[in-house]
Amino acid sequence: MDLYFATTNSGKVSSLRRDLNEYGISVVPFEADLIEPRSEDVKEIAKAKIEQAYSLVGGRVIVIDGGFYI
Numbered sequence: 001m002d003l004y005f006a007t008t009n010s011g012k013v014s015s016l017r018r019d020l021n022e023y024g025i026s027v028v029p030f031e032a033d034l035i036e037p038r039s040e041d042v043k044e045i046a047k048a049k050i051e052q053a054y055s056l057v058g059g060r061v062i063v064i065d066g067g068f069y070i
Contacts, residue, residue, distance in 0.1 A: 004030040004061040006053040012064060032056050034063070042067040 003020065005013055005027050017027045034049045046065040053061045 002026050002028050002060065004028050004053070004057045004059065006030050006032050006034060006049070006057075006061055006063045016062075030057060030061065036065075040067075 001024065003025050005016060007013060007029060008031050010029070013027060013029045020027055030053070032053060034052045036045055037048045039045055042065055045067075046063060049063040049065060050061070053063050
């Protein structure tokens with residue numbers, strides 16, 4: 001099974017490939033200019049990004065987003 005990963009970070013791709021390889025999941029990098037909404041809610045940001053990525057790929061796709069809080 002192919003799983004598209006919307007990122008330009010090759011380190012993240014390598015890490016996910018290493019983790020999912022044993023399950024027969026092939027991680028395919030997918031570069032896209034995703035619009036990141038301005039929000040303090042990382043869930044809202046991740047949801048917006050995954051919806052955009054899914055509309056471009058039309059199938060199994062993941063995104064990663066994180067936040068830094070002080």
